[in-house]
Amino acid sequence: MQMSEGVEWALHSCLNLAWADGRAVTAGKLAAFYDLPAAYLNRQLQALARAGIVTSTSGPRGGFRLARDPARITLLDVVVAIEGEQEAFRCRQIMRDGPGGRSDVDYRRHCLVSQAMSRADLAWRRELAAQTLADIGAAVERKHPGAPRAARNRLDLPAD
Template structure:
């Protein structure tokens, strides 16, 4: 998984704390963690294509969440950044091993492939069960000053 996923999740979380109706530029979001703005902007554009954030151009433009934080799962973000393909891709190497046959779909019959697919499904279910709202609530419970700190930091001019 690329670092873009981590950047996208943190950006969505920070956007959840932004002032209501306020758009935040990619430059300002990138400055928050000293990230390269151009690369973060690519992640934000992927989130926009997926309908997770919306973007507005112009002098007061930037990004804001397009959906309620409770309606944005970690799986939504991972899929927007990485795509929806499975983590494990069976290459059907058993076909070329002893006793391998051309008429067998080893993706379905191979026990290694089945185990990897179960693990991938469990991972996806866990990501789908966690939302930005869940993480936001957990952070606010352990660090109550975070929302105000984020809003203040996002409001400061980028140097």
Template sequence: MSEGVEWALHCCLNLTWVESGEAVTAAKLAGFYQLPTAYLNRQLQALVRAGIVTSTSGPRGGFRLARDPRHITLLDVVTAIEGGQEAFRCQEILRKGPGGRDDVDYRKHCLVSQAMRRADLAWRRELAAQTLADIKLAVEDKRPGTPELTRNRLA
């Protein structure tokens, strides 16, 4: 996974604490973690295309969450940044090995491929089961001052 996933997740989490109706510029979000604004903006645009955040231009423009944090899963964010392809891509090397056959789809019959697919599905299920709201509540429980500190820093 690229660092853009981490950046996008933290930015989305920070947007959960922004006052309703307020937008935050890419520069402010980037400055929060000392990230390069241009690269972060690309991640934010991917989130816009996925319908996770909205973007408005102008003096009061910036980014805000497009949906309630309860309806944004970690998998939504990962998929927006990385795409939906599986982490493991079977190249069917068994076809070229001893006893390999051209009439067999090794992506379906290879035990290594099957194990990797199961792991990928488990990973995706875990990410799909966690929302931004879940992470937000966990952070607030562990560090109650975070929402106010975040709002003040992004203001």
């Protein structure tokens, strides 16, 4: 049970986009930032676009930019965009084939094992939803005040 490493790429790329201040950045530039395979990062950014987290523009001067304020993008939004909505635990409703199992009962909701696992999943999601990109960005700036400028610099954007 490991999530795609695209999640790490997406989170860091979103932070960099936040520091780009609304200017479009190409997948190639974002990939060069951490020396990642550009075509594959592009794939992850497409997922973010489908989820409405970033907007994409084709052609010269095109690229990706955040679709809304970083304060309104949670870590959960990004994780779900890459990994999908479904929760980690898979309830295949094996109780249907057990003693007294009924095919007209949805054991994803009634099985107590499934309920317990869902509670844990919910705690996880709650924690992810409580943190926004703006929160992380601000924390990074507190620790490394030069980070935003360094990022803009590496993205070939005017320093300010």
